[in-house]
Amino acid sequence: MARYGMTVDQKLCVTCNACVLACKNENAVPEGEARCWTVQVEKGEFPLLSLETRSERCNHCENAPCVSACPTAASHYDIGGIVVVDPNKCIGCKVCTLACPYEVRYLHPDGYIDKCTFCVHRVKEGKDPACVTVCPTKALTFGDLDDPRSEIFRQLQSRPARVLKPEEGTRPRFFILP
Ligand code: SF4
Ligand code: SF4
Ligand code: SF4
Secondary structure, rough: OOEEEEEEOOOOOOOOOOOHHHHHHOOOOOOOOEEEEEEEEEEEEOOOOOEEEEEOOOOOOOOOOOHOOOOOOOOOOOOOHHHEEEOOOOOOOOOOHOOOOOOOOOOOOOOOOEEHHHHHHHHHHOOOOHHHHHHHOEEEEEEOOOOOOOOHHHHHHOOOOOOOOHHHOOOOOOOEEO
């Protein structure tokens, strides 16, 4: 059984937003909403300033509060632990949105909660997520965190990755490479 995750390499991401556009096309994301976005964060103090650049999305947490909070089981784990929402079961109550510490969910105009799915429909066909495929600098890597032959496994063995808000105890599977 795979355990899927994704990395973003801050050395490579140039915040070009190609991933954001590809995601919108692939997943018919409604106007004004997004399943992923880019951030530029200033770190340090003048004159020792540095700029962190990355694309962000749902962290596909291993211990996902959105899943445990959902009253209808619409939010659930799919293959390899990918966290998804079943639009047919979702009643749009937003309990999951409040439970998630990362602000990655939005209310779809059709009345259900939507967010990044790690493009699970593509993964089931053996393809990479759309954002990973289009990134011109190869800043995004998707794969099985437990497979020693995978690129993501090698990355996480050789570089000190971090996750967002580790103190929340959600155990994200979206990793930021320095
Ligand atoms: Fe960064 Fe790649 Fe997305 Fe461009 S496509 S913003 S380089 S992750
Ligand atoms: Fe759920 Fe938020 Fe974690 Fe995504 S980032 S799995 S929406 S708690
Ligand atoms: Fe969008 Fe798919 Fe990338 Fe998630 S994995 S941000 S759904 S393109």
